[in-house]
Amino acid sequence: MYSIQEITPQVFWVGGNDRRLERFENMFPLPNGVSYNSYLITDEKTALIDTVDTSIGALYLENVTHVLNGRKLDYLVINHMEPDHCANIEEIVRRYPNVQLVGNKKTFQFLEQYYSLNMSSNYLEIQEGQELGLGKHTLRFYFAPMVHWPEVMFTYEISQGILFSADAFGSFGALSGNVFADEIDFENVFADESRRYYANIVGRYGMQVQAALKKFTDVNIRMICSVHGPIWRKNLAYILEKYDKWSRYLPEKKGVVLFYASMYGNTENVMNALANKLAKRGIQDIRLYDVSKTHPSYIISDVWKYSHMVIGSPTYNMHLYFVMDALLRELSALGLKNRKISLIGNHTWSSGAIKGMHEIIDTMKNIEIVGAPLDVRSTLKPEREPELDALADAIYASLTEA
Ligand code: FEO
Numbered sequence: 068m069y070s071i072q073e074i075t076p077q078v079f080w081v082g083g084n085d086r087r088l089e090r091f092e093n094m095f096p097l098p099n100g101v102s103y104n105s106y107l108i109t110d111e112k113t114a115l116i117d118t119v120d121t122s123i124g125a126l127y128l129e130n131v132t133h134v135l136n137g138r139k140l141d142y143l144v145i146n147h148m149e150p151d152h153c154a155n156i157e158e159i160v161r162r163y164p165n166v167q168l169v170g171n172k173k174t175f176q177f178l179e180q181y182y183s184l185n186m187s188s189n190y191l192e193i194q195e196g197q198e199l200g201l202g203k204h205t206l207r208f209y210f211a212p213m214v215h216w217p218e219v220m221f222t223y224e225i226s227q228g229i230l231f232s233a234d235a236f237g238s239f240g241a242l243s244g245n246v247f248a249d250e251i252d253f254e255n256v257f258a259d260e261s262r263r264y265y266a267n268i269v270g271r272y273g274m275q276v277q278a279a280l281k282k283f284t285d286v287n288i289r290m291i292c293s294v295h296g297p298i299w300r301k302n303l304a305y306i307l308e309k310y311d312k313w314s315r316y317l318p319e320k321k322g323v324v325l326f327y328a329s330m331y332g333n334t335e336n337v338m339n340a341l342a343n344k345l346a347k348r349g350i351q352d353i354r355l356y357d358v359s360k361t362h363p364s365y366i367i368s369d370v371w372k373y374s375h376m377v378i379g380s381p382t383y384n385m386h387l388y389f390v391m392d393a394l395l396r397e398l399s400a401l402g403l404k405n406r407k408i409s410l411i412g413n414h415t416w417s418s419g420a421i422k423g424m425h426e427i428i429d430t431m432k433n434i435e436i437v438g439a440p441l442d443v444r445s446t447l448k449p450e451r452e453p454e455l456d457a458l459a460d461a462i463y464a465s466l467t468e469a
Contacts, residue, residue: 069133070126072246074298075227075290077204079107081115081130082294083123084241091239095267095364099260100241103127103151104294106231107134108224111202114142114169116222116231117294118155127155128162139163142191142199144206145170146233147219148177152294157184167191169199171210173218198225209282211235213275215268221279228289235276236306238296239264248297248306257297261306263368264295265313270371270401276314280307316404318374321466324354326366327379327411328388333446334413337455338379340447341411344459350466363394370398375407375437375466378424382414387423395427404432407465409458410440418442437465 072080086100103119105127113135119127131140140163145153148170156178160166168189170178175190193199199206205225212219215234222231238261245251269276291299291306299306312319325342329335335357342355354369370376380391387395408428412420421440428434438461441454 069129071130071134074106074246074292074300075229077109078224078227078229079109079134080246080292080298081105081107081127081134082119082242083126083130085120085122086241088122092268095239095263096362097239099239099256101239102242102295104292104296104298105131105152106292107131108201108204109134109138110204112141112200113138114144114199114201114204114206115140115159116144116292117146117152117233118143118159120151121154124155124158128158131159140166142167142169142201144222144231145174145178146222146231147216147294148174148181149216149234150181152233153178153181157182157186160184160186160189165189169193169208171208171218171220174220177216177218209279211275211279211282213272214279215272223283223286223288228287229292230283230286230288230290231292233294234269235279235293236291236296236299236310237261237264237268237293240296242297246298247301248299249301251297253297259368261296261309262313262319262371263364265310266367266371266401267364270313270367270403273314273316273402276310280311280314313371316402318406319372320352320374322352322354322373323350323375323377323462323466324356324366324369324373325377325379326356326358326361326394328358328381328391329379330381330383330388334379334381334411334443337411337413337441337443337447338377341377341455341459344456345462348459348463350463358390358394363397366394367398367401370403370406375409375462377409377411377462379411380413380420380424382412382417382419382423385417385419387420387427392423392427395424399427399430404434406431406433407435407437409437409462411443411458412440413443413445415445435465437461
């Protein structure tokens with residue numbers, strides 16, 4: 068049975084959801100599933116915008132067939148060639164052999180890397196800013212390289228002001244009938260998943276997101292249709308502001324996320340004590356994670372959200388505990404900057420954790436170390452509590468400064 072929605076006259080959502088997939092990109096947990104959005108415009112000419120992941124291919128093809136209602140498909144616009152969106156291209160070409168595949172030079176390079184079927188006679192290679200008339204609707208193409216791959220482009224439908232934005236403005240989380248963000252309790256259901264998606268999937272490419280956003284400064288966008296998550300048709304400023312902030316690596320709010328590695332609970336004890344001391348000083352909304360327990364994507368999301376971090380780790384093999392090492396290296400690879408960080412290390416016979424943290428943190432831009440790093444020897448003895456108090460004072464002062 069098909070499952071489609073007309074989102075605006077002659078423009079249909081023909082995507083679907085996967086609630087069974089354990090991990091997106093085989094890496095990121097999906098407790099609430101994920102949606103793969105594709106859109107079909109049925110004007111004098113018909114145009115499909117992107118396809119979907121192979122996991123929902125059968126439903127997707129039923130959706131497209133239903134909306135076309137016997138008509139042929141004139142265009143398939145390929146905004147992004149990652150397999151969660153390009154998986155059905157060959158099947159579309161087999162079903163609609165005269166369809167023109169709309170993409171750029173890189174699109175077709177990647178298409179040939181993924182597919183063996185020669186589809187070159189279907190190519191319609193477009194240039195930046197080129198327009199394609201469908202009747203009442205006209206598509207204009209904007210290249211958005213590295214948001215999230217080099218071939219990515221955004222397709223803007225001029226008559227209704229719809230931005231088909233590929234991965235940009237996307238989110239983890241399946242759609243449950245309500246496809247519009249304004250029909251959903253977005254703050255409770257999607258806000259965190261939207262940030263987790265951005266930080267982990269697109270976070271590395273903040274500069275390129277900024278470059279893409281600049282292209283639309285004078286463009287009247289009335290609807291944003293991403294390939295994942297809800298469609299934006301109201302209060303677009305909300306998500307545009309979030310994207311602007313996230314892509315400039317600026318925290319959303321003043322607050323502290325503490326995360327630690329702990330083999331026998333001693334580093335954990337210090338982190339708990341520090342969290343309590345911060346709470347006693349009036350700091351609210353404290354986040355505290357064990358890196359061996361919580362998937363790093365959730366910690367990365369909170370690091371993107373908050374201004375301050377406290378990192379706690381034991382020494383392992385005379386260096387940094389490797390789960391923490393991997394997390395910090397990922398934060399560095401994602402280009403994290405503009406944060407205030409406090410450090411707590413632990414060791415019994417060779418101090419290496421704080422040195423290891425510094426090695427990675429020093430690769431990040433505009434980082435301020437708050438308070439004196441605290442290097443614990445196995446357990447924190449009562450006589451060293453003043454050092455922990457001093458660290459709590461320094462974090463409190465930094466969080467509450469104007
Ligand atoms: Fe949803 Fe970059 O693919």
